[in-house]
Amino acid sequence: MVEIFLRTLPFFALIGLGYWAGRTHFFSQEATAYLTKFVFYFALSAMLFNFAASLSLDAIFDLQLVAGYLLGTVLVYCLAAVIGLIRQLNLAHIAVESQCAAIGNVGFLGIPMLAVIFGEAAVGPVLLVLAVDLIVFSSLIVILITVSRERRINFALVQAVCFGLVKNPMIVSITLGLMWSSIDFPMPRPMNDFLTILGAAATPGALFAIGASLATKSAERVAVAVWLSSCKLIAHPLLVAVGVIILFPIDGFSAAVVISAAALPVAGNVYILAQHYEVAPQRASAAILLSTVASILTVSLTIAIVSQVLT
Numbered sequence: 001m002v003e004i005f006l007r008t009l010p011f012f013a014l015i016g017l018g019y020w021a022g023r024t025h026f027f028s029q030e031a032t033a034y035l036t037k038f039v040f041y042f043a044l045s046a047m048l049f050n051f052a053a054s055l056s057l058d059a060i061f062d063l064q065l066v067a068g069y070l071l072g073t074v075l076v077y078c079l080a081a082v083i084g085l086i087r088q089l090n091l092a093h094i095a096v097e098s099q100c101a102a103i104g105n106v107g108f109l110g111i112p113m114l115a116v117i118f119g120e121a122a123v124g125p126v127l128l129v130l131a132v133d134l135i136v137f138s139s140l141i142v143i144l145i146t147v148s149r150e151r152r153i154n155f156a157l158v159q160a161v162c163f164g165l166v167k168n169p170m171i172v173s174i175t176l177g178l179m180w181s182s183i184d185f186p187m188p189r190p191m192n193d194f195l196t197i198l199g200a201a202a203t204p205g206a207l208f209a210i211g212a213s214l215a216t217k218s219a220e221r222v223a224v225a226v227w228l229s230s231c232k233l234i235a236h237p238l239l240v241a242v243g244v245i246i247l248f249p250i251d252g253f254s255a256a257v258v259i260s261a262a263a264l265p266v267a268g269n270v271y272i273l274a275q276h277y278e279v280a281p282q283r284a285s286a287a288i289l290l291s292t293v294a295s296i297l298t299v300s301l302t303i304a305i306v307s308q309v310l311t
Helices: 002-023 029-053 063-086 091-102 106-118 120-150 155-167 169-183 189-200 202-214 222-247 252-262 268-277 281-310
Strands: none
Touching: 002 106, 002 202, 002 281, 029 106, 029 120, 029 169, 029 189, 029 202, 063 091, 063 120, 063 222, 063 252, 091 120, 091 222, 091 268, 091 281, 106 120, 106 202, 106 252, 120 155, 120 169, 120 252, 120 268, 155 169, 189 202, 202 281, 222 252, 222 281, 252 281, 268 281
């Protein structure tokens, strides 16, 4: 546990540095927004393309893994939704809370951290987790909020969801990387060096951006935030473990990686969506802040347990 904690500590230290920069206004909100854009559209895209280009779809696609992770995520999503119904929330608020309970920061935190801790063999399973989150659940929250307001699903909504997926740079970079891999053509050295240099900025940039963005988050609705953080950090990895170990068993290494990915704190893009649609942004903000702070210990504990038991 101590060894894993020490290995994850530098990642959280970078988040802490970003938080300090944002909290002291050394890094403004505008600067944080532009850094996030740089990481999202350029550095992280280069990293994902490079990772995907070194793999093949046959090598990384595992239907058992997808089914096990998807089942565990749907279960925790439904758990949060049922509690929301009991609290008499409307559909839009339930969608935001369920997203907080089920979707972790895989892109900005999970990929760089898990690739270092588990090695590059972890990249394939993490990319599958990221793809499920982006394709299934990022679409689902938009659909549920829109249906809550308009009471119907129309072609324009489906078109907007599909267009949003096509425009997402993480999906585009993974797809292009796999396409490059499929043609079995060696990457020219200048191109490889360019992508390596640009992709190297993804890890420090993403972690710093997470911290700087947390500096603007508030801890309102603490009781709800604690509940949602508990769902994300505890219930989600436990239910995913049931999915990938018992119901849809996969190899121990991949199971350890997927469970660790499920233990990550609430994704920052949940707040962006909540703010965009003006649906409980403070609730999402508090859940992101509390889950990220708590994950300093819970993520290390989860990785230590699955590493010892499954690998």
